[in-house]
Amino acid sequence: MGNLRTVFMGTPDFAVPCLDILVKEGYPVAAVVTQPDRPKGRGQKLAYSPVKEAALAYNLPVLQPASIKDDACYEQLAALQPDIIVVVAFGQILPKKILELPSFGCINVHASLLPKYRGSAPIHWAIINGETSTGITTMYMDIGMDTGDMILTAETPILASDTTGTLHDRLKELGATVLSDTLREIAAEKAPRLPQNEAQATYARMLCRDTERIDWRQPATAIHNLVRGLNPWPVAYCKYQNKSLKIWQTKVYDETVPCSEPGRIAKLTKDGLVVETGKGTIEILEVQPESKRRMKASDCVCGYCLTVGNLFE
Template identity: 45%
Template sequence: MKIVYAGTPEFAVPGLQALAQAGHAVVAVYTQPDRPAGRGRKLRPSPVKEAAQGLGIEVRQPASLRTADAQAALRALGPDLMVVAAYGLILPPAVLETPRLGCVNIHASLLPRWRGAAPIQRALLAGDRETGVTIMQMDAGLDTGAMLAHRTTPITPEDTAGTVHDRLAALGAQALLDVLPGLAAGALPGVPQDAAQATYARKLTKDEAMIDWTQPAAQIARQVQAFNPWPVAETRWRGAPLKVLEARALPGAVEASPGTPSQATREGIDIATGEGVLRVLRLQLAGRKAQTAAEFINGRDIGQEPLPN
């Protein structure tokens, strides 16, 4: 098959690499235009662009796929299939209809749960015990197409959005390779999604990362998991921003006001919450390197002043 690949962030790189390593004919890669990044605001290519250039594949970066010129350029490639993974641009009907076998998407959730922009983080925030990837035949809706394959992975207390992201990227690449023979043979019927079971994974905001110590410790621990590596759960300590990178919820009643540090040992810094205790294991002051709890308390008096909500 002649395949066009469309993706932008790191999540989409393993799928592209898997296609190339398996010998599939990737005739072009579509990715978003280079964006300003860093202190100097220099233009930076996407991870998928860098990967495609390393593989010697043509890269195209239209600002939109809605123009007649962009759609004609895609048709000229004569693709059998378009594979999409976190591309970041909406595919209009004319694009969805261009490849002979349509467009398939690598989506980072077990559809129909967590359609939308932030499925990994929403699964962690909700306390889901497992997540996965879905290979989906794309249609005009938001992650509403028929499902071609699922691959699952458990979510552990040690996971972060970053670790789950990496596992799902690898699972998605393998699942994609698994479905291609059936797609090429026309022998892989899709399973319609049950819209009644659908949930929506809205985009993350920095405001969501602020810790409310009146919440239960279990909920705050999930917040810490979900927002690592971005935007990172945050509180304030003695007037300065303090990022919480790793934490665990401890059971048991607490008498102190929410946000009050109850003890600080090499095992962690215990902070009272609205229900239970949150043990902070790794944290980072603004402008400093990330530290373990043991490193943070070395030479510091944590005190018992409640952290703000």
């Protein structure tokens, strides 16, 4: 059973298994800090974060500061007298005075093998960039962006079939396991403290609309990695007849065939359509036309009169 008085900070689904492990292993969780409720869905009703829902299910106190930098928030945290603060995908940068508040420090569970893929979208970019492995790193937090000394790491392969969704689900469970081991080492005062190699650091920048748009001049393999790296959110897209077409699933059809016009439909198949790229061809298997549901690409071909020679913008 854990004996470190803990404050937990997290917001999305990725953070929930880490909160679960704290409760399961008996760590006294003094409070859970999460982002304010946000409007969601067509009705724009205020929705709880996944972490808030989990915290309420455990009857844990919940704090939702608009800004973690507010003096009132610091005073609330100081009054809790935490031994350690655990941060998992919280969504706000902690100020120096909070980082220095707990006697055992603030630790973070990050979804990459640091110092690679520091930043806000490490799972997406690992797949987009065609990596074959990634993992979890726990670290002591400092004022930099994921620059603190590392504690423990665990690696997992990125499968050819992985999307950001499947890899996310695997990593969130791995994160809880590594957190459990980390807290055990910290409580025993045996935790390593390994400085990161700045020369090897890379950044997983925030995703933007430009990132999501398919550039057909890229190789088929790069486009395929982009599609699976943006599935299930925010989803890669292209333009056809001035309307957006989301691309949910693809496969590399031929990596080496010469192509004369990237974006041109080269062939129709029973499963969808084959498109020329900057290098090789790619088969589109699942799409979502603007304001429509997701569908098999073969259904889209029939419904939208796509044929050989049509050009995606």
